[in-house]
Amino acid sequence: MPDNVQLICVSKFHSIEDILEAYNEGQRDFGESRVQELLQKQPALPQDIRWHFIGPLQTNKIKQIVPFISMIQSIENMRQIEEIQKCATKIDKKINVLLEVHIAQEKQKHGFLYEEIIDFFSNRIYEQYPNIEVCGIMTIATLTDSEAQISEEFARSRDIFEKIKNIYPNPSFKELSIGMSDDYRLAIANGSTMVRIGSKIFGAREYK
Numbered sequence: 001m002p003d004n005v006q007l008i009c010v011s012k013f014h015s016i017e018d019i020l021e022a023y024n025e026g027q028r029d030f031g032e033s034r035v036q037e038l039l040q041k042q043p044a045l046p047q048d049i050r051w052h053f054i055g056p057l058q059t060n061k062i063k064q065i066v067p068f069i070s071m072i073q074s075i076e077n078m079r080q081i082e083e084i085q086k087c088a089t090k091i092d093k094k095i096n097v098l099l100e101v102h103i104a105q106e107k108q109k110h111g112f113l114y115e116e117i118i119d120f121f122s123n124r125i126y127e128q129y130p131n132i133e134v135c136g137i138m139t140i141a142t143l144t145d146s147e148a149q150i151s152e153e154f155a156r157s158r159d160i161f162e163k164i165k166n167i168y169p170n171p172s173f174k175e176l177s178i179g180m181s182d183d184y185r186l187a188i189a190n191g192s193t194m195v196r197i198g199s200k201i202f203g204a205r206e207y208k
């Protein structure tokens with residue numbers, strides 16, 4: 001892994017023991033995609049782990065993770081932003097988030113549309129949410145064997161990222177979270193600063 005790319009070790013569906021093993025190797029950033037699972041793991045593991053939330057997030061569950069989450073990478077609508085702001089103010093915290101942008105072809109993929117994300121920055125909508133630190137964007141490529149298509153989608157992600165940087169020159173806005181087990185090389189070639197890798201580290205997940 002190049003020095004300028006951060007590894008988020010995706011531990012969803014994997015045990016506390018598996019996570020501890022990676023922790024003992026020095027890994028501190030872990031990604032989870034289900035609130036219930038994260039709430040079970042977090043108290044049972046070392047408190048210096050930085051937890052990244054990367055899955056679909058129901059608005060009514062946000063208050064449960066806000067007190068300890070290091071970064072929420074999968075923000076996909078304004079209701080979530082409103083709710084994070086509300087919960088974060090109460091405990092006087094600033095929450096790091098990435099805005100998920102929809103770039104894949106599949107309809108069911110989550111995230112803001114290009115127009116929405118540009119609007120958020122060019123109309124300075126972020127100013128209404130002082131307890132939210134927008135640290136970058138996250139995208140998920142289409143599930144396909146076509147490397148050309150994945151590369152094209154990652155290149156488009158990077159273009160959006162660079163375009164936002166031009167309208168929002170905040171030094172905190174620096175993360176381009178792209179790349180998973182099967183496509184992280186293409187992601188790094190396209191400027192990824194954070195890769196989210198699960199099965200390449202832990203082996204295949206057993207969905208329960």
Ligand SMILES: *Cc1c(COP(=O)(O)O)cnc(C)c1O
Pocket residue numbers: 010012033054055140179180181182196197198199200
């Ligand atoms: C599960 C998941 C990953 C990791 O997937 P692998 O293919 O196991 O590396 C990365 N990002 C998100 C958003 C995920 O849900």
